[in-house]
Amino acid sequence: MRGAERQVKKRRISLPDKTFQEINAKIKAGKAVVVTAEELIQLVAEKGVGRAAREVDVVTTGTFAPMCSSGAYFNFGHSAPRIKFHRLWLNGVPAYAGLAAVDAFLGATALPDEDPLNMNHPGEFRYGGGHVIEEFVAGKPIRLKATGYGTDCYPRREIETVITLGDLNEAVLFNPRNAYQNYACAVNTGPRTLYTYMGVLRPHSGNAHFSTSAQLSPLLKDPYFRTIGVGTRIFLGGGTGYVVHHGTQHFPGIPSLPADAPRIPSGGTLAVIGDLKRMSPQWLRGTSMLGYGATLSVGVGVPIPLLNEEICYYASRPDSDLYAPVIDFAEDYPNRRPGKLGMISYAELKSGRITLQGKEVPTAPLSSYSKAREICGILKEWIASGKFLLGEPVTLLPGPDAGIIPKTLEDRGPERRNG
Amino acid sequence: MAPSKVVLRFPAAIADKPIIFHLVRDFDLMINILKANINPHKEGTMVLDVAGENVIEGLEFLRRQGVTVQPLTEEIVRNEERCTHCGACTAICPSGALYIERPAMLVCFDSEACVLCQLCVRACPVRAMEVRI
Numbered sequence: 001m002r003g004a005e006r007q008v009k010k011r012r013i014s015l016p017d018k019t020f021q022e023i024n025a026k027i028k029a030g031k032a033v034v035v036t037a038e039e040l041i042q043l044v045a046e047k048g049v050g051r052a053a054r055e056v057d058v059v060t061t062g063t064f065a066p067m068c069s070s071g072a073y074f075n076f077g078h079s080a081p082r083i084k085f086h087r088l089w090l091n092g093v094p095a096y097a098g099l100a101a102v103d104a105f106l107g108a109t110a111l112p113d114e115d116p117l118n119m120n121h122p123g124e125f126r127y128g129g130g131h132v133i134e135e136f137v138a139g140k141p142i143r144l145k146a147t148g149y150g151t152d153c154y155p156r157r158e159i160e161t162v163i164t165l166g167d168l169n170e171a172v173l174f175n176p177r178n179a180y181q182n183y184a185c186a187v188n189t190g191p192r193t194l195y196t197y198m199g200v201l202r203p204h205s206g207n208a209h210f211s212t213s214a215q216l217s218p219l220l221k222d223p224y225f226r227t228i229g230v231g232t233r234i235f236l237g238g239g240t241g242y243v244v245h246h247g248t249q250h251f252p253g254i255p256s257l258p259a260d261a262p263r264i265p266s267g268g269t270l271a272v273i274g275d276l277k278r279m280s281p282q283w284l285r286g287t288s289m290l291g292y293g294a295t296l297s298v299g300v301g302v303p304i305p306l307l308n309e310e311i312c313y314y315a316s317r318p319d320s321d322l323y324a325p326v327i328d329f330a331e332d333y334p335n336r337r338p339g340k341l342g343m344i345s346y347a348e349l350k351s352g353r354i355t356l357q358g359k360e361v362p363t364a365p366l367s368s369y370s371k372a373r374e375i376c377g378i379l380k381e382w383i384a385s386g387k388f389l390l391g392e393p394v395t396l397l398p399g400p401d402a403g404i405i406p407k408t409l410e411d412r413g414p415e416r417r418n419g
Numbered sequence: 420m421a422p423s424k425v426v427l428r429f430p431a432a433i434a435d436k437p438i439i440f441h442l443v444r445d446f447d448l449m450i451n452i453l454k455a456n457i458n459p460h461k462e463g464t465m466v467l468d469v470a471g472e473n474v475i476e477g478l479e480f481l482r483r484q485g486v487t488v489q490p491l492t493e494e495i496v497r498n499e500e501r502c503t504h505c506g507a508c509t510a511i512c513p514s515g516a517l518y519i520e521r522p523a524m525l526v527c528f529d530s531e532a533c534v535l536c537q538l539c540v541r542a543c544p545v546r547a548m549e550v551r552i
Contacts (some may be wrong), residue, residue: 122541176455197506200507202510207511285501286545287544289544351521364511368504370524
């Protein structure tokens with residue numbers, strides 16, 4: 001344990017924890033002290049962790065970046081005569097209709113059947129599920145085409161019509177994995193340009209891309225999951241949403257490293273939900289990664305109540321204390337080979353240049369820091385004005401102590417199936 | 420007819436070779452370098468005004484050397500409404516026309532410095548960079 005952390009734990013004993021109820025009472029009375037993560041960093045630098053923890057009730061965090069494990073489910077209402085969707089397309093993008101008759105789920109990375117994909121590499125992926133979601137939220141008309149196989153109760157076999165978000169009974173954004181806690185910094189040591197989900201990576205480590213809002217990033221600010229859990233109310237896509245579970249690939253473990261090494265979580269995630277009808281296209285943006293695919297950029301903001309000094313300490317860690325592993329996308333990443341080229345602080349990554357294996361490499365983010373800062377500001381205003389109360393978790397998400405170990409998909413022979 | 424203004428992209432491997440010189444000596448062309456961004460061992464870009472009887476042959480020579488040749492008939496504009504200021508374009512822009520202003524972390528576009536290589540047009544995740552003809 002590093003010195004600062006030990007000190008915080010010792011001092012914590014003398015201070016009673018605040019509760020969600022106490023803070024919510026202050027929010028309702030318009031008396032809660034709310035700051036953004038950037039403001040908290042400044043405050044702690046000036047006054048120390050103890051005073052900041054006493055003075056501040058809530059710190060707001062945010063992130064805006066492509067998040068592939070996103071999507072929305074819909075109920076379209078019934079046609080006359082009725083149809084049970086077997087196959088469904090929204091603006092030509094297939095949605096999953098293996099639910100009740102007129103329910104469907106549209107994934108952010110779904111692509112039109114006729115998309116050339118990567119046949120002419122790198123494919124452009126100009127339009128996909130994420131773009132349909134953005135257009136829905138913008139109020140644009142969407143072409144619906146569906147086929148059914150005909151039943152006694154749902155006789156219709158085909159429908160082609162035009163819908164808008166307002167025509168639907170429910171439209172719910174439901175993202176199985178958002179707000180990744182930490183992310184690799186991607187480089188390409190190989191000889192050819194790579195087109196990846198981390199953007200265009202030039203050969204011979206010609207650039208390095210990273211993708212978190214670092215000192216504003218929700219889960220980097222509560223690395224032990226002391227406040228975030230099922231029921232946490234959040235900013236989602238410009239509207240209100242909720243954390244409903246830990247996200248897929250939730251690996252909150254903090255690798256054991258030498259005492260002086262940066263202690264960083266490998267990557268917790270959130271599964272989130274919210275009413276799409278109350279969201280905005282400014283915070284849900286259809287996105288195309290050249291040579292990789294289509295996706296959705298999502299704005300997520302999470303309030304962290306400063307219940308005690310320890311929570312305040314972690315929420316106040318600046319870019320210089322937060323590190324990304326540098327991963328080589330030439331051979332290591334695609335082949336799931338372990339190993340990294342080092343750890344780089346977000347302060348260095350955000351400076352625009354890093355030194356990697358003796359070479360100066362330009363860096364760029366894929367996550368919009370300025371939009372993340374805007375989200376922190378909006379959420380702060382919502383809470384300070386009393387219109388957004390904290391959601392007290394029914395249960396906290398599994399943290400580093402839960403012992404979650406990543407599983408992998410292995411090639412296995414038929415003997416296992418038979419045995 | 421061959422275009423008089425062209426955008427050239429030099430791969431890193433040939434950035435330090437005397438190539439433009441051949442346009443003058445071997446093809447008897449009159450050249451005027453409008454913009455150039457050439458560094459040893461790095462990909463380079465150049466906007467060239469070229470005139471003479473052998474323009475087509477000269478440009479073909481460039482292509483054979485591995486230089487990408489595009490006509491300069493367009494300009495790149497940013498759709499301010501779509502840009503999310505993520506920054507994905509900034510480390511691939513060869514001329515520094517797209518850069519991040521710190522500490523605001525806003526993406527700026529200096530169209531004067533743009534060499535029209537169009538890398539940003541396809542690399543921009545939200546398709547905010549557009550070609551205007």
